[in-house]
Amino acid sequence: MQKSSEAAVLAQQLRILVGRLRRRMQDASSVQGLTAPQASALARLALTEPSSASQLAGAERVRPQSMAKTVAALQEQGLVRREADADDARRQLIYLTAAGRQAAQGARATREEWLAGAFEREFTDAERRVIERALALLERVVEQ
Numbered sequence: 001m002q003k004s005s006e007a008a009v010l011a012q013q014l015r016i017l018v019g020r021l022r023r024r025m026q027d028a029s030s031v032q033g034l035t036a037p038q039a040s041a042l043a044r045l046a047l048t049e050p051s052s053a054s055q056l057a058g059a060e061r062v063r064p065q066s067m068a069k070t071v072a073a074l075q076e077q078g079l080v081r082r083e084a085d086a087d088d089a090r091r092q093l094i095y096l097t098a099a100g101r102q103a104a105q106g107a108r109a110t111r112e113e114w115l116a117g118a119f120e121r122e123f124t125d126a127e128r129r130v131i132e133r134a135l136a137l138l139e140r141v142v143e144q
Helices: 003-032 036-048 053-060 064-076 098-122 125-142
Strands: 080-084 092-096
Touching: 003 036, 003 098, 036 053, 036 064, 036 092, 036 098, 053 064, 053 092, 064 080, 092 098
Parallel strands: none
Antiparallel strands: 080 092
């Protein structure tokens, strides 16, 4: 196999694996009564608060209509609140409530606990060291 072909195969395998891992981690946080899209939107808001529904939709790569439903469900649960944008009255900004911030932190902790448990169950100490080295190598890709 040619080097460029090997790199393309590795890239595809990593992309697929990262997508599967992301979905699995979202599933782990849905235990708290949040759907995967709701947990993801809360996590995104915790990083980029405040945000508009259209900004959230773009960041989450979903249709604006889907994000509007997600935000409405989160608001109904008392996890987010909306306020008019002071600079553009037509636009509404979304903020986490105290309960929303707590839910986002809880979902994050649940995901981290699940992943740490999986590392402990599935890998030996030597395998975890290999993963640690691989993560250091992959870090170079995101720092370019």
